Amino acid sequence: MRLSLPFALLSLLSLTVASPVRRASTCNGSPALCSRLYSNVTFAGAHNSYAIAPSAQTNAGANQNVSLSFQLDMGVRLLQSQAHASGNSSATGAGVDLCHTSCSIFQGGALEAYLSQVSSWVSSNPSEVLTLLIVNSDALPASRFAQAFESTGLASKVYNPTATGAATNGVVAKSAWPTLGALVDAGTTVVVLLSSGADTSSVGYLLPQFANVWETPYDQTSVPFSCSVDRIDSSSTSSNLMYLSNAYLDEALFGNIVIPAVASLGDTNSESRQLENAYACAGTHGTAPNFLLSDYSQMGEYGVMKAAARLNGVEYTEPTSSPTSRGSGSGSGSGSSSGGSNGAATSPRSLAAMAMGAAGVALLTL
Ligand SMILES: *[C@@H]1O[C@H](CO)[C@@H](O)[C@H](O)[C@H]1NC(C)=O
Numbered sequence: 001m002r003l004s005l006p007f008a009l010l011s012l013l014s015l016t017v018a019s020p021v022r023r024a025s026t027c028n029g030s031p032a033l034c035s036r037l038y039s040n041v042t043f044a045g046a047h048n049s050y051a052i053a054p055s056a057q058t059n060a061g062a063n064q065n066v067s068l069s070f071q072l073d074m075g076v077r078l079l080q081s082q083a084h085a086s087g088n089s090s091a092t093g094a095g096v097d098l099c100h101t102s103c104s105i106f107q108g109g110a111l112e113a114y115l116s117q118v119s120s121w122v123s124s125n126p127s128e129v130l131t132l133l134i135v136n137s138d139a140l141p142a143s144r145f146a147q148a149f150e151s152t153g154l155a156s157k158v159y160n161p162t163a164t165g166a167a168t169n170g171v172v173a174k175s176a177w178p179t180l181g182a183l184v185d186a187g188t189t190v191v192v193l194l195s196s197g198a199d200t201s202s203v204g205y206l207l208p209q210f211a212n213v214w215e216t217p218y219d220q221t222s223v224p225f226s227c228s229v230d231r232i233d234s235s236s237t238s239s240n241l242m243y244l245s246n247a248y249l250d251e252a253l254f255g256n257i258v259i260p261a262v263a264s265l266g267d268t269n270s271e272s273r274q275l276e277n278a279y280a281c282a283g284t285h286g287t288a289p290n291f292l293l294s295d296y297s298q299m300g301e302y303g304v305m306k307a308a309a310r311l312n313g314v315e316y317t318e319p320t321s322s323p324t325s326r327g328s329g330s331g332s333g334s335g336s337s338s339g340g341s342n343g344a345a346t347s348p349r350s351l352a353a354m355a356m357g358a359a360g361v362a363l364l365t366l
């Protein structure tokens with residue numbers, strides 16, 4: 001008894017001293033990734049992650065056919081979306097809808113509905129770092145997006161390099177990105193990039209995409225994919241930025257209108273095709289792509305996620321449930337997930353007619 005008291009005091013003391021610092025032990029599924037800079041990780045990405053076909057049938061305006069939560073569960077860690085001013089005069093909130101090219105072609109619902117789903121997944125998965133890339137199609141002010149991030153509660157989980165001093169005008173040098181472990185420890189596991197309209201003096205966490213991440217050409221219609229520098233901020237140097245490889249394949253539908261080449265998905269999304277592309281890009285640019293953007297991302301036997309894991313030197317674990325049971329039913333199924341009116345399948349022909357009428361422009365980017 002005489003000896004146990006000091007020991008008890010000592011252990012109490014050491015508990016008090018050791019408890020405050022949280023140290024993530026697993027990041028994005030692997031202990032090895034906790035010490036890696038965010039800018040030195042390859043993330044699997046979903047192109048138009050909200051544009052989910054309502055059933056196993058392909059909708060010509062869709063790019064995915066499993067629910068947003070399934071995309072995340074299977075390992076997608078970059079969710080790309082396309083924002084448009086809502087045409088709904090009775091819309092509440094920020095008045096931003098996720099639509100593909102035009103809301104008459106694919107209406108994916110309000111930004112808040114989408115961010116709420118992301119927010120609940122992020123809350124349940126606190127050691128997973130993910131990126132949202134939002135294409136600001138109608139040049140909406142950053143404050144409109146911020147309204148949706150704040151009302152859904154997601155803003156508190158978004159990394160803000162303006163507040164921490166890591167960014168200058170929203171640009172974080174590649175070497176100044178935190179590690180995944182630091183992001184997890186801070187509880188700020190979401191990075192948000194806005195294609196245009198970022199204004200970090202007013203919203204510090206909505207970062208200018210093309211001054212942080214450049215892209216290879218999009219809407220490519222043949223493989224092997226091109227790794228060339230396509231879109232980048234005019235004052236940036238590609239070697240200083242992270243980059244995104246548009247590793248999805250399109251095919252011409254009508255004139256310059258292209259749609260996903262769904263018949264080729266098994267090859268396009270295979271681990272070998274994705275690795276071939278990533279190694280070629282790494283050969284040209286010195287590092288592997290930071291983001292591999294894909295259509296129907298689960299296709300090719302999860303090859304996009306497998307390729308990302310291989311590039312990161314870690315193991316990929318397939319989801320335990322099958323996409324068919326999650327992607328096409330009700331409940332967590334795809335069509336209902338976005339809260340939008342995307343129920344009716346758009347045939348390629350009617351899409352072409354709508355596109356010609358709605359856009360009347362030479363190039364339509366689907
Ligand atoms: C998704 O679309 C592809 C291509 O059309 C199809 O082969 C696959 O069965 C679909 N999967 C689901 C879950 O709907």
Ligand SMILES: *[C@@H]1O[C@H](CO)[C@@H](O)[C@H](O)[C@H]1NC(C)=O
Nearest residue numbers: 088089090091092109340341
């Ligand atoms: C328009 O917004 C209102 C209010 O949020 C909503 O109830 C309605 O479903 C929306 N209409 C369409 C076509 O999205």
Ligand SMILES: *[C@@H]1O[C@H](CO)[C@@H](O)[C@H](O)[C@H]1NC(C)=O
Nearest residue numbers: 039040041042287288289290
């Ligand atoms: C991470 O760094 C390693 C070692 O320099 C490099 O081989 C790899 O391509 C890098 N990955 C990314 C996405 O930067």
